[in-house]
Amino acid sequence: MKYVFALAVAAVTLWSFYVPDAVGFQHPELARIFFWHFPCPILASVLLIAGGWFSWKYTKTNDLVWDVRAVAMMELGYLFCLMTMATGIMFSQVQWGAWWQNDPRQTSFLMVLLIYAAYFGLRGAIHDENRRASNSGVYALAALLPVLFLIFVFPRLPQIQSFHPSDSIMKGQIKGGYAYVVISVLVLVSWLTAWLYRIRVRTGLLELKLEDRNNGSRLETNSGDPAGSTVVRPVRVPRES
Amino acid sequence: MTKGWRAILRKEIRSEMRQRSGLITTVLFSVFTVITISFATFDLEISPQLGAGLLCVAMLFAAIVALPRAVLIEEEQGTGDLLRLVAKAEDVYWGKAIYNLLFMAITSLVLTVLFLGFTRTGVAIPWLFVACIAGSCAAYAGTVTLCGALVAQASNRNALAGVLSVPLLLPLSFLAVSGLRVALDLRGGFNVGNGAIAGVGLLCYGAASLVIGPYLFAAVWKR
Secondary structure, three states, X not given: OHHHHHHHHHHHHHHHHHOOOOOOOOOHHHHHHHHHHOHHHHHXXXXXXXXXXXXXXXXXXXXXXXXXXXXXXXXXXXHHHXXXXXXXXXXXXXXXXXXXXXXXXXXXXXXXHHHHHHHHHHHHHOOOHHHHHHHHHHHHHHHHHHHHHHXXXXXXXXXXXXXXXXXXXXXXXXXXXXXXXXXXXXXXHXXXXXXXXXXXXXXXXXXXXXXXXXXXXXXXXXXXXXXXXXXXXXXXXXOOO | OOOHHHHHHHHHHHHHHHHOHHHHHHHHXXXXXXXXXXXXXXXXXXXXXXXXXXXXXXXXXXXXXXXXXXXXXXXXXXXXXXXXXXXXXXXHXXXXXXXXXXXXXXXXXXXXXXXXXXXXXOOOOHHHHHHHHHHHHHHHHHHHHHHHHHHOOOOOHHHHHHHHHHHHHHHXXXXXXXXXXXXXXXXXXXXXXXXXHHHXXXXXXXXXXXXXXXXXXXXXXXX
Protein backbone atom coordinates (compact mmCIF):
# COMPACT_ATOMS: atom_id res chain seq x y z
CA MET A 1 0.00 0.00 0.00
CA LYS A 2 2.86 2.36 0.88
CA TYR A 3 4.36 1.89 -2.59
CA VAL A 4 1.02 2.58 -4.28
CA PHE A 5 0.73 5.80 -2.26
CA ALA A 6 4.30 6.89 -3.09
CA LEU A 7 3.69 6.21 -6.80
CA ALA A 8 0.42 8.15 -6.72
CA VAL A 9 2.15 11.17 -5.07
CA ALA A 10 4.94 11.07 -7.66
CA ALA A 11 2.43 10.82 -10.53
CA VAL A 12 0.29 13.70 -9.26
CA THR A 13 3.37 15.88 -8.62
CA LEU A 14 4.56 15.31 -12.18
CA TRP A 15 1.05 15.94 -13.51
CA SER A 16 0.90 19.24 -11.60
CA PHE A 17 3.89 20.49 -13.63
CA TYR A 18 2.25 19.59 -16.94
CA VAL A 19 -1.11 21.37 -16.50
CA PRO A 20 -1.28 24.84 -18.09
CA ASP A 21 -0.35 27.84 -15.93
CA ALA A 22 -3.13 29.55 -13.99
CA VAL A 23 -4.14 33.03 -15.11
CA GLY A 24 -4.23 36.16 -12.96
CA PHE A 25 -1.03 35.62 -10.96
CA GLN A 26 2.20 37.64 -11.02
CA HIS A 27 4.24 34.47 -11.52
CA PRO A 28 1.75 31.89 -12.88
CA GLU A 29 4.33 29.09 -13.10
CA LEU A 30 5.08 29.44 -9.37
CA ALA A 31 1.39 29.46 -8.40
CA ARG A 32 1.53 25.65 -8.41
CA ILE A 33 2.14 25.67 -4.66
CA PHE A 34 -1.63 26.28 -4.56
CA PHE A 35 -2.12 22.53 -5.27
CA TRP A 36 -0.51 21.73 -1.90
CA HIS A 37 -1.73 24.85 -0.09
CA PHE A 38 -5.43 24.41 -0.89
CA PRO A 39 -6.02 21.00 0.84
CA CYS A 40 -4.21 22.05 4.04
CA PRO A 41 -6.76 24.56 5.48
CA ILE A 42 -9.66 22.30 4.41
CA LEU A 43 -8.20 19.29 6.21
CA ALA A 44 -7.11 21.42 9.19
CA SER A 45 -10.68 22.71 9.61
CA VAL A 46 -12.21 19.23 9.29
CA LEU A 47 -9.69 17.72 11.74
CA LEU A 48 -10.11 20.46 14.34
CA ILE A 49 -13.91 20.19 14.20
CA ALA A 50 -13.64 16.37 14.44
CA GLY A 51 -11.28 16.87 17.41
CA GLY A 52 -13.99 18.97 19.06
CA TRP A 53 -16.54 16.23 18.37
CA PHE A 54 -14.32 13.53 19.94
CA SER A 55 -13.69 15.83 22.92
CA TRP A 56 -17.44 16.15 23.37
CA LYS A 57 -17.74 12.34 23.25
CA TYR A 58 -15.09 12.14 25.99
CA THR A 59 -16.93 14.61 28.23
CA LYS A 60 -20.09 12.48 27.80
CA THR A 61 -18.53 9.03 28.33
CA ASN A 62 -15.29 9.63 30.31
CA ASP A 63 -13.69 6.96 28.12
CA LEU A 64 -10.02 7.80 27.51
CA VAL A 65 -10.19 6.18 24.06
CA TRP A 66 -12.13 9.25 22.88
CA ASP A 67 -9.43 11.48 24.31
CA VAL A 68 -6.79 9.55 22.36
CA ARG A 69 -8.84 10.06 19.20
CA ALA A 70 -9.38 13.76 19.96
CA VAL A 71 -5.65 14.33 20.52
CA ALA A 72 -4.79 12.50 17.30
CA MET A 73 -7.22 14.77 15.41
CA MET A 74 -5.89 17.88 17.12
CA GLU A 75 -2.25 17.01 16.46
CA LEU A 76 -2.92 16.35 12.79
CA GLY A 77 -5.09 19.48 12.56
CA TYR A 78 -2.26 21.48 14.09
CA LEU A 79 0.20 19.97 11.60
CA PHE A 80 -2.04 21.03 8.71
CA CYS A 81 -2.41 24.51 10.22
CA LEU A 82 1.38 24.79 10.22
CA MET A 83 1.54 23.56 6.63
CA THR A 84 -1.16 26.05 5.65
CA MET A 85 0.91 28.85 7.16
CA ALA A 86 4.17 27.63 5.57
CA THR A 87 2.78 27.21 2.06
CA GLY A 88 0.75 30.43 2.38
CA ILE A 89 3.79 32.46 3.45
CA MET A 90 5.77 31.14 0.45
CA PHE A 91 2.87 31.97 -1.87
CA SER A 92 2.63 35.45 -0.33
CA GLN A 93 6.34 36.18 -0.92
CA VAL A 94 6.25 35.00 -4.53
CA GLN A 95 2.93 36.46 -5.65
CA TRP A 96 2.31 39.44 -3.37
CA GLY A 97 5.90 40.51 -2.67
CA ALA A 98 6.18 40.05 1.11
CA TRP A 99 6.42 37.10 3.48
CA TRP A 100 3.70 38.56 5.73
CA GLN A 101 0.94 40.77 4.33
CA ASN A 102 -1.29 41.21 7.40
CA ASP A 103 -3.95 39.66 5.20
CA PRO A 104 -7.05 38.90 7.32
CA ARG A 105 -7.01 35.23 6.31
CA GLN A 106 -3.33 34.87 7.16
CA THR A 107 -3.92 36.56 10.51
CA SER A 108 -7.05 34.57 11.31
CA PHE A 109 -5.26 31.29 10.59
CA LEU A 110 -2.37 32.40 12.78
CA MET A 111 -4.91 32.88 15.57
CA VAL A 112 -6.32 29.39 15.02
CA LEU A 113 -2.72 28.19 15.35
CA LEU A 114 -2.38 30.08 18.66
CA ILE A 115 -5.65 28.64 20.00
CA TYR A 116 -4.45 25.11 19.40
CA ALA A 117 -0.98 25.91 20.74
CA ALA A 118 -2.79 26.92 23.96
CA TYR A 119 -4.66 23.56 23.84
CA PHE A 120 -1.36 21.68 23.84
CA GLY A 121 -0.01 24.05 26.52
CA LEU A 122 -2.96 23.14 28.75
CA ARG A 123 -2.40 19.43 28.17
CA GLY A 124 1.24 19.84 29.11
CA ALA A 125 0.39 21.60 32.39
CA ILE A 126 -1.94 18.91 33.79
CA HIS A 127 -0.37 15.62 34.78
CA ASP A 128 -3.38 13.55 35.84
CA GLU A 129 -4.58 11.85 32.67
CA ASN A 130 -8.32 12.02 33.40
CA ARG A 131 -8.21 15.67 34.40
CA ARG A 132 -5.99 16.45 31.42
CA ALA A 133 -8.48 14.74 29.10
CA SER A 134 -11.54 16.50 30.56
CA ASN A 135 -10.01 19.98 30.79
CA SER A 136 -8.42 19.92 27.36
CA GLY A 137 -11.64 18.46 25.93
CA VAL A 138 -13.65 21.33 27.38
CA TYR A 139 -11.10 23.82 26.04
CA ALA A 140 -11.37 22.23 22.58
CA LEU A 141 -15.15 22.65 22.74
CA ALA A 142 -14.90 26.24 23.98
CA ALA A 143 -12.41 26.97 21.18
CA LEU A 144 -14.84 25.79 18.49
CA LEU A 145 -16.83 29.05 18.56
CA PRO A 146 -13.84 31.36 17.94
CA VAL A 147 -12.27 28.88 15.49
CA LEU A 148 -15.44 28.67 13.39
CA PHE A 149 -15.70 32.46 13.54
CA LEU A 150 -12.07 32.92 12.47
CA ILE A 151 -12.21 30.42 9.61
CA PHE A 152 -15.69 30.93 8.20
CA VAL A 153 -17.16 34.26 9.38
CA PHE A 154 -14.34 36.76 9.89
CA PRO A 155 -12.83 36.63 6.36
CA ARG A 156 -16.31 37.19 4.88
CA LEU A 157 -17.29 40.24 6.95
CA PRO A 158 -18.15 43.25 4.74
CA GLN A 159 -15.42 45.48 6.21
CA ILE A 160 -12.69 42.89 5.61
CA GLN A 161 -10.56 43.27 2.47
CA SER A 162 -8.48 40.19 1.72
CA PHE A 163 -6.06 39.12 -1.04
CA HIS A 164 -7.59 35.65 -0.76
CA PRO A 165 -10.52 35.09 -3.13
CA SER A 166 -13.35 33.36 -1.24
CA ASP A 167 -15.51 32.34 -4.22
CA SER A 168 -13.06 30.77 -6.73
CA ILE A 169 -14.70 27.34 -6.47
CA MET A 170 -18.27 28.70 -6.50
CA LYS A 171 -17.59 30.75 -9.62
CA GLY A 172 -15.92 27.77 -11.35
CA GLN A 173 -12.59 29.58 -11.72
CA ILE A 174 -10.69 26.37 -10.95
CA LYS A 175 -11.46 24.11 -13.90
CA GLY A 176 -10.06 21.56 -16.36
CA GLY A 177 -6.69 19.97 -15.62
CA TYR A 178 -6.08 22.40 -12.73
CA ALA A 179 -9.25 21.23 -10.95
CA TYR A 180 -8.36 17.53 -11.46
CA VAL A 181 -4.90 18.06 -9.94
CA VAL A 182 -6.40 19.97 -6.99
CA ILE A 183 -8.89 17.14 -6.35
CA SER A 184 -6.18 14.47 -6.73
CA VAL A 185 -3.90 16.20 -4.21
CA LEU A 186 -6.82 16.62 -1.82
CA VAL A 187 -7.60 12.88 -2.08
CA LEU A 188 -3.94 11.90 -1.57
CA VAL A 189 -3.44 14.19 1.41
CA SER A 190 -6.70 12.92 2.95
CA TRP A 191 -5.46 9.35 2.46
CA LEU A 192 -2.17 10.23 4.17
CA THR A 193 -4.11 11.88 7.01
CA ALA A 194 -6.30 8.82 7.57
CA TRP A 195 -3.18 6.66 7.64
CA LEU A 196 -1.36 8.93 10.13
CA TYR A 197 -4.51 9.12 12.27
CA ARG A 198 -4.72 5.34 12.55
CA ILE A 199 -1.05 5.09 13.54
CA ARG A 200 -1.42 7.90 16.12
CA VAL A 201 -4.54 6.33 17.66
CA ARG A 202 -2.88 2.92 17.82
CA THR A 203 0.16 4.46 19.55
CA GLY A 204 -2.10 6.34 21.98
CA LEU A 205 -4.02 3.19 22.89
CA LEU A 206 -0.77 1.30 23.47
CA GLU A 207 0.43 4.13 25.75
CA LEU A 208 -2.84 3.86 27.69
CA LYS A 209 -2.41 0.10 28.10
CA LEU A 210 1.17 0.59 29.25
CA GLU A 211 0.11 3.19 31.82
CA ASP A 212 -2.64 0.87 33.09
CA ARG A 213 -0.08 -1.89 33.54
CA ASN A 214 2.34 0.44 35.36
CA ASN A 215 -0.39 1.82 37.61
CA GLY A 216 -0.18 -1.23 39.85
CA SER A 217 3.32 -0.32 40.97
CA ARG A 218 2.78 3.44 41.14
CA LEU A 219 1.85 5.55 44.15
CA GLU A 220 -1.35 7.53 43.71
CA THR A 221 -0.44 11.23 43.59
CA ASN A 222 -2.43 14.39 44.11
CA SER A 223 -4.10 14.93 40.74
CA GLY A 224 -2.89 17.63 38.40
CA ASP A 225 -0.08 19.19 40.38
CA PRO A 226 3.32 17.60 39.86
CA ALA A 227 4.65 19.53 42.82
CA GLY A 228 1.72 18.46 45.00
CA SER A 229 2.22 16.28 48.01
CA THR A 230 2.08 12.54 47.45
CA VAL A 231 -1.10 11.02 48.90
CA VAL A 232 -0.70 7.52 50.27
CA ARG A 233 -3.90 5.62 50.98
CA PRO A 234 -4.23 4.37 54.59
CA VAL A 235 -4.06 0.61 54.93
CA ARG A 236 -5.31 -1.57 57.75
CA VAL A 237 -2.46 -3.29 59.55
CA PRO A 238 -3.43 -6.44 61.44
CA ARG A 239 -2.56 -6.32 65.15
CA GLU A 240 -0.04 -8.78 66.36
CA SER A 241 -1.53 -10.88 69.07
CA MET B 1 -30.34 28.27 36.88
CA THR B 2 -31.35 27.90 40.55
CA LYS B 3 -31.17 30.45 43.37
CA GLY B 4 -27.79 29.11 44.50
CA TRP B 5 -25.96 31.47 42.15
CA ARG B 6 -27.10 34.43 44.27
CA ALA B 7 -25.40 32.95 47.32
CA ILE B 8 -22.18 32.48 45.35
CA LEU B 9 -22.43 36.05 44.01
CA ARG B 10 -23.00 37.39 47.56
CA LYS B 11 -20.01 35.39 48.79
CA GLU B 12 -17.80 36.82 46.04
CA ILE B 13 -18.92 40.40 46.68
CA ARG B 14 -18.49 40.08 50.47
CA SER B 15 -15.09 38.51 50.03
CA GLU B 16 -14.05 41.35 47.69
CA MET B 17 -15.45 44.02 50.02
CA ARG B 18 -13.48 42.51 52.90
CA GLN B 19 -10.13 42.64 51.09
CA ARG B 20 -10.71 45.01 48.15
CA SER B 21 -7.41 43.84 46.71
CA GLY B 22 -8.84 42.66 43.37
CA LEU B 23 -10.70 45.89 42.62
CA ILE B 24 -7.88 48.16 43.73
CA THR B 25 -5.32 46.20 41.72
CA THR B 26 -7.45 46.29 38.57
CA VAL B 27 -8.32 49.98 38.86
CA LEU B 28 -4.63 50.79 39.41
CA PHE B 29 -3.75 48.60 36.41
CA SER B 30 -6.29 50.58 34.33
CA VAL B 31 -4.88 53.91 35.51
CA PHE B 32 -1.30 52.86 34.73
CA THR B 33 -2.33 51.57 31.29
CA VAL B 34 -4.10 54.79 30.33
CA ILE B 35 -1.25 56.96 31.66
CA THR B 36 1.24 54.86 29.67
CA ILE B 37 -0.86 55.26 26.51
CA SER B 38 -1.20 58.99 27.07
CA PHE B 39 2.57 59.28 27.77
CA ALA B 40 3.45 57.34 24.62
CA THR B 41 1.11 59.35 22.39
CA PHE B 42 1.47 62.84 23.94
CA ASP B 43 2.25 64.57 20.61
CA LEU B 44 -0.05 62.48 18.43
CA GLU B 45 -3.68 62.86 17.49
CA ILE B 46 -5.18 59.43 18.17
CA SER B 47 -7.20 58.23 15.17
CA PRO B 48 -10.46 56.30 15.80
CA GLN B 49 -8.81 53.11 14.53
CA LEU B 50 -5.81 53.47 16.88
CA GLY B 51 -8.00 54.57 19.79
CA ALA B 52 -10.29 51.55 19.35
CA GLY B 53 -7.29 49.20 19.19
CA LEU B 54 -5.63 50.67 22.30
CA LEU B 55 -8.86 50.61 24.31
CA CYS B 56 -9.52 46.96 23.33
CA VAL B 57 -5.99 45.88 24.23
CA ALA B 58 -6.21 47.69 27.59
CA MET B 59 -9.58 46.03 28.36
CA LEU B 60 -8.34 42.60 27.27
CA PHE B 61 -5.30 42.73 29.54
CA ALA B 62 -7.27 44.18 32.45
CA ALA B 63 -9.69 41.23 32.12
CA ILE B 64 -6.89 38.67 31.97
CA VAL B 65 -5.17 40.12 35.02
CA ALA B 66 -8.35 40.35 37.13
CA LEU B 67 -10.94 37.77 36.18
CA PRO B 68 -9.32 34.33 36.57
CA ARG B 69 -8.76 35.20 40.26
CA ALA B 70 -12.43 34.51 41.07
CA VAL B 71 -11.94 30.78 40.38
CA LEU B 72 -8.23 30.37 41.15
CA ILE B 73 -8.62 31.83 44.65
CA GLU B 74 -10.79 28.85 45.67
CA GLU B 75 -7.90 26.46 45.01
CA GLU B 76 -5.32 28.81 46.58
CA GLN B 77 -7.34 29.19 49.79
CA GLY B 78 -8.31 25.51 49.82
CA THR B 79 -12.05 26.25 49.69
CA GLY B 80 -12.64 24.65 46.27
CA ASP B 81 -13.57 21.22 47.64
CA LEU B 82 -16.06 22.70 50.12
CA LEU B 83 -17.67 24.70 47.32
CA ARG B 84 -17.90 21.53 45.21
CA LEU B 85 -19.73 19.81 48.07
CA VAL B 86 -22.28 22.53 48.83
CA ALA B 87 -23.04 24.11 45.44
CA LYS B 88 -24.03 22.95 41.99
CA ALA B 89 -21.48 23.55 39.21
CA GLU B 90 -24.06 25.62 37.30
CA ASP B 91 -24.63 27.92 40.30
CA VAL B 92 -20.90 28.32 40.87
CA TYR B 93 -20.43 29.26 37.22
CA TRP B 94 -23.27 31.80 37.16
CA GLY B 95 -22.29 33.30 40.53
CA LYS B 96 -18.68 33.75 39.48
CA ALA B 97 -19.46 34.81 35.89
CA ILE B 98 -21.95 37.47 37.04
CA TYR B 99 -19.46 38.67 39.66
CA ASN B 100 -16.81 38.85 36.91
CA LEU B 101 -19.28 40.69 34.69
CA LEU B 102 -19.92 43.31 37.40
CA PHE B 103 -16.20 43.53 38.07
CA MET B 104 -15.45 43.99 34.38
CA ALA B 105 -18.22 46.59 34.04
CA ILE B 106 -16.62 48.70 36.83
CA THR B 107 -13.15 48.24 35.31
CA SER B 108 -14.40 49.17 31.83
CA LEU B 109 -16.15 52.24 33.19
CA VAL B 110 -12.97 53.45 34.91
CA LEU B 111 -10.84 52.54 31.91
CA THR B 112 -13.03 54.21 29.27
CA VAL B 113 -13.59 57.40 31.28
CA LEU B 114 -9.85 57.72 31.89
CA PHE B 115 -9.02 56.79 28.29
CA LEU B 116 -11.44 59.31 26.78
CA GLY B 117 -10.25 62.01 29.18
CA PHE B 118 -6.51 61.47 28.89
CA THR B 119 -6.42 60.99 25.11
CA ARG B 120 -9.03 63.72 24.43
CA THR B 121 -11.06 61.32 22.26
CA GLY B 122 -14.77 61.94 21.63
CA VAL B 123 -17.59 59.45 21.15
CA ALA B 124 -19.63 59.94 17.95
CA ILE B 125 -22.19 57.12 18.42
CA PRO B 126 -22.78 56.53 22.17
CA TRP B 127 -25.16 53.53 21.79
CA LEU B 128 -22.66 51.68 19.61
CA PHE B 129 -19.87 52.50 22.06
CA VAL B 130 -21.91 51.14 24.99
CA ALA B 131 -22.98 48.03 23.01
CA CYS B 132 -19.36 47.23 22.12
CA ILE B 133 -18.15 47.68 25.71
CA ALA B 134 -21.09 45.64 27.13
CA GLY B 135 -20.63 42.80 24.60
CA SER B 136 -16.89 42.71 25.33
CA CYS B 137 -17.48 42.61 29.10
CA ALA B 138 -19.96 39.71 28.77
CA ALA B 139 -17.59 37.69 26.58
CA TYR B 140 -14.60 38.41 28.86
CA ALA B 141 -16.60 37.34 31.94
CA GLY B 142 -17.88 34.09 30.35
CA THR B 143 -14.63 33.03 28.72
CA VAL B 144 -12.19 33.93 31.49
CA THR B 145 -14.37 32.30 34.19
CA LEU B 146 -14.28 29.07 32.18
CA CYS B 147 -10.53 29.32 31.52
CA GLY B 148 -9.96 29.93 35.25
CA ALA B 149 -11.77 26.66 36.02
CA LEU B 150 -9.74 24.81 33.36
CA VAL B 151 -6.39 25.82 34.87
CA ALA B 152 -7.43 25.79 38.55
CA GLN B 153 -5.55 22.57 39.27
CA ALA B 154 -2.79 22.90 36.69
CA SER B 155 0.78 23.88 37.35
CA ASN B 156 1.72 27.55 36.68
CA ARG B 157 -2.00 28.36 36.69
CA ASN B 158 -1.92 32.18 36.68
CA ALA B 159 0.17 32.45 33.52
CA LEU B 160 -1.72 29.59 31.89
CA ALA B 161 -5.09 31.31 32.46
CA GLY B 162 -3.87 34.22 30.31
CA VAL B 163 -2.40 31.91 27.66
CA LEU B 164 -5.74 30.08 27.32
CA SER B 165 -7.95 33.16 27.44
CA VAL B 166 -6.16 35.48 24.99
CA PRO B 167 -6.52 33.33 21.85
CA LEU B 168 -10.22 32.71 22.66
CA LEU B 169 -10.80 36.46 23.07
CA LEU B 170 -8.84 37.65 20.03
CA PRO B 171 -11.73 37.22 17.54
CA LEU B 172 -13.79 39.29 19.92
CA SER B 173 -11.15 42.03 19.81
CA PHE B 174 -11.51 42.17 16.01
CA LEU B 175 -15.24 42.79 16.40
CA ALA B 176 -14.67 45.28 19.22
CA VAL B 177 -12.16 47.29 17.14
CA SER B 178 -14.53 47.23 14.13
CA GLY B 179 -17.39 48.56 16.26
CA LEU B 180 -15.46 51.00 18.44
CA ARG B 181 -13.62 52.69 15.56
CA VAL B 182 -17.03 53.62 14.11
CA ALA B 183 -18.30 54.74 17.52
CA LEU B 184 -15.20 56.94 18.04
CA ASP B 185 -15.15 58.37 14.51
CA LEU B 186 -16.25 62.01 14.81
CA ARG B 187 -15.56 62.71 11.09
CA GLY B 188 -17.90 59.96 9.81
CA GLY B 189 -15.28 58.21 7.66
CA PHE B 190 -16.36 54.66 8.52
CA ASN B 191 -19.53 52.86 7.45
CA VAL B 192 -22.03 52.97 10.36
CA GLY B 193 -23.75 49.79 9.08
CA ASN B 194 -20.52 47.79 9.42
CA GLY B 195 -20.04 49.18 12.92
CA ALA B 196 -23.60 48.17 13.86
CA ILE B 197 -22.99 44.63 12.52
CA ALA B 198 -19.84 44.42 14.67
CA GLY B 199 -21.71 45.76 17.74
CA VAL B 200 -24.54 43.24 17.36
CA GLY B 201 -21.98 40.49 16.67
CA LEU B 202 -20.19 41.40 19.90
CA LEU B 203 -23.39 41.24 21.94
CA CYS B 204 -24.22 37.82 20.39
CA TYR B 205 -20.65 36.59 21.04
CA GLY B 206 -20.91 37.75 24.65
CA ALA B 207 -24.29 36.06 25.12
CA ALA B 208 -23.03 32.83 23.49
CA SER B 209 -19.95 32.78 25.76
CA LEU B 210 -22.12 33.12 28.86
CA VAL B 211 -24.74 30.57 27.72
CA ILE B 212 -22.28 27.83 26.64
CA GLY B 213 -20.18 28.35 29.79
CA PRO B 214 -22.26 26.44 32.41
CA TYR B 215 -22.29 23.21 30.36
CA LEU B 216 -18.55 23.27 29.83
CA PHE B 217 -17.85 24.46 33.39
CA ALA B 218 -19.87 21.55 34.83
CA ALA B 219 -17.67 19.09 32.91
CA VAL B 220 -14.51 20.23 34.72
CA TRP B 221 -15.66 21.64 38.06
CA LYS B 222 -16.80 18.45 39.83
CA ARG B 223 -13.84 16.25 38.83
